[in-house]
Amino acid sequence: MRPTALAALLALFAAGAPATAAPGTWEGALPCADCAAPRHRLQLLAGGSYILDLTDRQPRGGPDRLLRETGSWQTRPDGQIELIGGPEHRRFAQLPDGRLRPLDRHGKPIASRLYRPLTPSPQPDTLQTGIVVHLADAGLFTRCGDGRRLPVAQAGASLALEQAYLAHREQAGAPLAVSLVGHLETLPGPDGGSAEMLVVDRVDRPLPGQGCPGAPQLSTMRWSLESLPGSEAAIPSGPRTPWLQFDPTQRRLLGATGCNRLSGEYRSWGAAGLSLLSLATTRMACPASDVESAFLHALSRATHRIQAGNRLDLLADGVPVARFVAR
Template identity: 35%
Template sequence: MVGHRVWIMTFILLSVLGCTGPRTTAVPASNPQERTPVLGRLPATFSGDFPCADCPGIRYQLTLHPDHAFFLSLTYLERNSRFDSIGSWIVSPDGQRLVLYDESVSPDQFRIIDPNNLRKLGIDGHDIATGLNYTLTRANDVESPESHLALRGMYRYVADAGSFSECLTGRRWPVMQQADNASLEQTYVKFRKQPNDELLATVEGRVVTKSGADGATPHPMLIVDRFLGLWPGETCGARLATSTLENTYWKLTRLAGMPVIVPEQQREPAMVLHQEQHRLAGSGGCNRLMGEYRLDRRLVSFSQVAGTKMACRAGMEQEEHFIEALGRTAAWTVIGEHLELFDAEGKQLARFEARALR
């Protein structure tokens, strides 16, 4: 029970401290280099060593690109451990803060001191009250280290060549035919309905710079070190967009870590949480669903969830698991246009994608 309370309190803290206002859609730059009003010439790398509770320091290396993509590397000194991430950046409307959006619930934020210096802000978006160093300084050269990344993107395989369009940055890379690429390719061929279909894939991989087969100018390519999953019916969602929990049509895309497959001539499993009466309405795929919900910041619970009594040839077991998952739900989070539901221990029960209300 103590573990349950600790996990639930973590969600409450994220709710209280992680509110940074609505995301602002940025217009990507089309030029390979660009001078921005507050950040100066891009691309640029900013670096610095930040304090660490149990190590000599954490080396931050942040590279910003004109198309609003960023690459961030965190190296824990004397531990030989490094964590890489990728995402999109924007500048706040007042021009004072740099905001980094990745797959985290709360974005990293930096105060733009001048085009050469960025100071890290707290999770609440305010200055960290300390005399320790939290400043990144522009480096003389643009650093492009080989990054080891957890990636989510739209994959397709056409004419014996695979390509991967990364969700957070919109960048598309050719996929090299090595490492675990064969698993990704074979699973895609199994699930696609048309030869040119794009399907959402999750992988662990590296973005490397390689010359083409014809010896052309080197360009970025993706090496898939580990294929994680393919998710038919799910997309990236709009870049830098976000949806609200309530009054949004949520299409069910994953259930207990497995992709949701919609049988032919059936409705897609989905739900809408109607704010005015705290009422749940939706479909399990075969039957209409209805119920009630109670919301307390990052905590949510469903009650009296029931459905009509139709019998369908397929999808009944999936519908039962959907209703069961709602009954076990204790917390939620929305990242971009995707909703995730969790049980009291923090295990993901279901994942949804926002669609136009229907």
């Protein structure tokens, strides 16, 4: 550090300067011009260097695109975190809850909903709760905190997690709540590419019959369709986005397919059971689109649900078929 910068820091500290940010890991999505579904993971390392990983999940089952940016980081005299040496000039402000808010190159807040704060990632020794589904040799873990779905790596204590799932699940493909200790690693995926996976360090205990604590009730939200895993249908945005809303008093659901109105019945039981019955739609003259048929097919197949964060996943015997976000 240059002597002038050191002197400025010492003067600020004497007057009660902001505390230096601590190393850690944060996750979220930063704007990316040519990305389909970006996910960023920022690591501020104790030695003063940083790693910013971008995982861009490709549509239609293509391999994830992985990019890595490295450089050094520092806490500025005003308390802002600055990343140095990367292709872009990045600054962040650490919020009271620990999140990192992106700033522009002048250190001012960015007036755009695309720039959302990055969320602290659980540390390797932190107990976390989530919902696991295990099929054949593949496990999928949905974190309760943010609803993120993570493939489970066949490493660490993955066998102990599989055994706990098989021993405590209600039926094949049924979700099971568990608490565990784990961390994220970018590892080779089954399709030949790479993917960020959960490496289980230790299984704390299964939580049969429980869901994610604090998850919103089905009946309190309008659920907007976010994706249809396994389908190539493009989800329309804005007012044409398909949605569902549940009425527990009548056990009925209402919604829209992107053009037609939707109605039907539903049955919900336990922490994860769900089936949608007697689905019917209006018959409007709609523009050509395959999203309606794919959406209705996914709903008709649903056997279970996972509610985590502000996300709702519908599963068909353990396989995700639709994902919604609460509005």
